[in-house]
Amino acid sequence: MSDLNTLSSKLEPGESERARSRDLQLRAHKAIPGGCHTYAKGDDQYPVNAPAFIARGQGCHVWDVEGREYIEFALGLRSTTLGHCWPSVVAAATDALQLGNNFNRPHELEVQCAEMLLELIPGADMVKFTKDGSSVMTAAVKLARAATGRTRIAMCNDSPFYSYDDWFIGKTAVDTGVPEAIKNLSVGFDYNDLGSLESLFDSYPCDIACVVMEPSRLIEPAEGFLEGVRRVCSQHGAVLIFDETLTGFRVHLNGAQQLYGVTPDLSCFGKAMANGFSLSALAGKRELMELGGLKQTTADRVFLLSTTHGAESVALAAAIETMRIYRDEPVIEHLYDMGRRLRVGFKQAAEAAGVEKYVTIAGRDCNLMYSTTDRDGMPSQALRTLFLQELCGAGVLAPTFYTCYAHQTADIEQTTVALESACKVYRRALDEGVEHFLHGPASQSAYRKRN
Known part of the structure; x- marks a missing residue:
């Protein structure tokens, strides 16, 4: 030594x-x-x-x-x-860059990367890419509000960061510039305390659009806790959103949702999915995700995620190779x-x-x-x-x-x-x-x- x-x-x-x-x-x-x-x-x-x-x-x-x-x-x-x-990730990104990095129509890498992610996250049917975790978390919240017609967000207090957007930052000490009306739409509950979540639904009946939480952080979920959160959301018609920005591709190949056996309605990935290249993902159930698509005709459209660089080829190529390594090694x-x-x-x-x-x-x-x-x-x-x-x-x-x-x-x-x-x-x-x-x-x- x-x-x-x-x-x-x-x-x-x-x-x-x-x-x-x-x-x-x-x-x-x-x-x-x-x-x-x-x-x-x-x-x-x-x-x-x-x-x-x-x-x-x-x-x-x-x-x-x-x-x-x-x-x-x-x-x-x-x-x-x-x-x-990492040599093979750098090589994949380099090869993609030789073909151009951003186009006016989709590149086939967008389909390949989406299919690979969905292969690894069996609880998700569709995925949308962008560049950072904050954006996909906010997109998940917007989707939940659109699907439920509700406005309030129940956030787990134990996580130090979900997004740089107002719905989260407004609940921190650095709330300057966030209107009070927006701050008041986010309410908190405690990890491993199912009663604290249930009390929010009692306090705001028919007004909670979604429950936002990391499936785990420093402590493990108590027996039945995550299952209880899933049950409460289903009972009250709220969308369950897992923030897997940190747990994804680290605690389990198929995410913490697979490790703990609890499937959210929407989940957000980022950080490790492209080994440092800028890419994040919102993945979830088809009936929710399609609200931001072109196929559904029964509900108002959701302008979900639409960014110039959200699907640049280099990051997608890096992600495909990174996820392949996770899968095969x-x-x-x-x-x-x-x-x-x-x-x-x-x-x-x-x-x-x-x-x-x-x-x-x-x-x-x-x-x-x-x-x-x-x-x-x-x-x-x-x-x-x-x-x-x-x-x-x-x-x-x-x-x-x-x-x-x-x-x-x-x-x-x-x-x-x-x-x-x-x-x-x-x-x-x-x-x-x-x-x-x-x-x-x-x-x-x-x-x-x-x-």
């Missing part, structure tokens, strides 16, 4: 490289609100020693513009499930295996440093996230930032611990070494004060009212 000095030896940029990072940050904040195009990638989400800009990636490793190398577990906000620059099994090893190493490192009550890891082995708390057991952004700071200093970029097909045992072993060191510093921070060890400001929630 590598020691910490071996890892750190890869992280010694010169002054000119550091100056380049600083210059890029200044230019980015001058030209781009927030300095980047996704809030989760912002400077306020990371410690000061984190890579400011990534220059390239290969497999599960990335290099920043200063030349520092990291074992990565963030993986393009969890979208790169195979690994960066033991990708999912490998994610679980590497995650299982990582969980063991994480727990051993925390226990050895005496911080197992304060630094914890949760989720399925393929889908791990960690939590950081202070001596009183309260969530701490400062301690989270410190933990991430120590991991970054040891060559590990891990705001989460999502494994990919490219991770190997050696990567997990090196990460365990970094975890051992980070947990020791965490212990000292608990005893002596985090301010003595944190090198810059603590990270902040993206959902905050003021900067």
